[in-house]
Amino acid sequence: MTPNALEQLHADATAIFDHALKACDIPSAFDRHLRFEGKTLIRQSSPLVKPVPISLEGYKRVIVISLGKAALTMLDALLDRLPPKLLYRGVCSGPEVPKKHSWRIKYFAGGHPLPNEDSFAAARETLKLLKHARKDTFVFFLISGGGSAMMELPLDERISLDDAIAFHETLVASGASITEINTVRKYFSAVKGGRLALAAPDAGKLSLLLADVPLKDLGAVASSPTLPDQSTPEECLDVLRRFHLQEKFPQSVREYFEALHLESAEHPDSPEMQRAFANAQFDVLLSNHDFVNAARDHAQALEYKVVIDNNCDDWDYRDAADYLLKRFHELRKEFPRLCLLSSGEVTVKIEGTPGCGGRNQQFALAAAFELSEHARQHLAVLSAGSDGIDGNSPAAGAIADPTTVKRARDYGFDPEATLARFDTCPLFTALGDILMTGPTGNNLRDLRVLLSAG
Known part of the structure; x- marks a missing residue:
């Protein structure tokens, strides 16, 4: 075995990974999936599917909510493409607060993999903004992985930030899969499991996702803040039992989950949820399939x-x-x-x-x-x-x-x-x-x- 041969393998492996990253460019993905013709948004979910027009003419307010590790990149891509006269307000909870930003957006540096004070503040600000959304409001939700920690607020107001951090830390270290972890998070959080959509039931809504989960598990992206939650309290309790989680949680969190079976969780078929998702649309901008396929193409080129x-x-x-x-x-x-x-x-x-x-x-x-x-x-x-x-x-x-x-x-x-x-x-x-x-x-x-x- 020669050092040069190993160095070449290292270089090839790095080149394959780097090419896959560059090929999955978020602004380019926006251009493939969305375009504006005046105040009409044209959705093109696939080249094989007929474009879907969404007229924004009748909406008096536009709200943009962006969360997750790609929150800043996704937000910039959308704002660069919005019609100039379209007025908006919004919240962004990403890895940092950028030096250059829109004065119409409130920025927060959410924590990851554990929530922080900004994670709580971003959730409160988002719920406050959505509370005033009516039928004349259109909401863009820009959602990427990492949003579970970067925007967080317990359903039980008695649970402190320190206890919420301990809750997330226990989940991350448990050995459970991301889908299992997010099933538990959905029953803990005021902004997950479809609750952001529920906060603005009458507004028009479009969720744009970067899928850091298998496509069959889209509800696990950022713990599904805007998609209907298909999980059940029984599934949540099963994860807690199998990974012996409750005894590791802080007392406030433990007491909350011990009473979970008594809670009336919102069912996807409930009138409230049906109303919230009646005017909701969803699109996956990029997924892991795009990432691995780009890696495949470059490896074949090599x-x-x-x-x-x-x-x-x-x-x-x-x-x-x-x-x-x-x-x-x-x-x-x-x-x-x-x-x-x-x-x-x-x-x-x-x-x-x-x-x-x-x-x-x-x-x-x-x-x-x-x-x-x-x-x-x-x-x-x-x-x-x-x-x-x-x-x-x-x-x-x-x-x-x-x-x-x-x-x-x-x-x-x-x-x-x-x-x-x-x-x-x-x-x-x-x-x-x-x-x-x-x-x-x-x-x-x-x-x-x-x-x-x-």
Whole structure:
């Protein structure tokens, strides 16, 4: 195995990931799906579907609510395309408050993965604004992953911010899938499970989504603030039982969920919900499918045989690594120059206080142990998040190869202990194998790229 061959694999894996990010440009996605002809909005959900006109002529007020990791990018894209004379007000809860912004929008720097004071303030301001929406109001909801924490407010007003933070922290570290986590969040929050739509029942509404979940689970995007909630209290209680969550919650949250079965949750078929969604439309601007397909196209341009396998979505990171590497080695027998792509997210159950890292770096280091058994072969594994942020680290992810474990030991690291402490970022940083993009303003789930050069 030559250093140059490994360097080329690292470069190819990074190029595949970078190309996928650039191909999923949010402004371009807006142009594909939306255009204005005067004060008429033309929706084009697909080239194969007839365009849908939405006249805004009769609306006296326009409200824009943007939340999630891509909130700023989505908001700017929409505002750049709104007709100049269309007056609007709105709320944006994203990763930061931008230096350049519209005076018509109230900006908040919501917390992630845990809510903060701005998360609460953004929710209150949004509910206040929507409360005054009538039939003469049209609302744009711009929703991306991360919105579950960046806009939050407990249904029970007695639950403090500190207890809400502890609630979110327990969920994130539980090992539950994102769909299961968001099922619980929907029954906790005043802005999730369709409640933002319910806050403005008579207004016209259009929700534009960046789907960081499987398309069959669109209700999990930011815990479904504007889509009908198809989950049930029984499903929520089942997640709480299976992951032993209630005993880990603060007392105020525990007491709330203990009484949940007595609550009259809004059913999707209730008159209130039917009224709220009567004038509601939805469109997915970008999804994980767009992301992985763009990665496929570039890998093919680099002359790799490409196979896509998303079967391990929401699996534990160790199980996902074992499965994908087994599939990878089987495929290499037939296709020596191979790119195995896998999108979605893996789960990590955190015990104790974690170090600096995230699920993608955990996956990469777990894969590195298996790759070390193929010391003379040209192999590489990249795992990274499309939002540019992996867990509590500043990295998007990392790249591993058959030399990773040995090089780490040579640098004085204990890879096994590092994995157990969830402290992978310092190790990959020292090796020069960390993937740093900075926040991308996008969020289309994670991508794993397994490469073989033959």
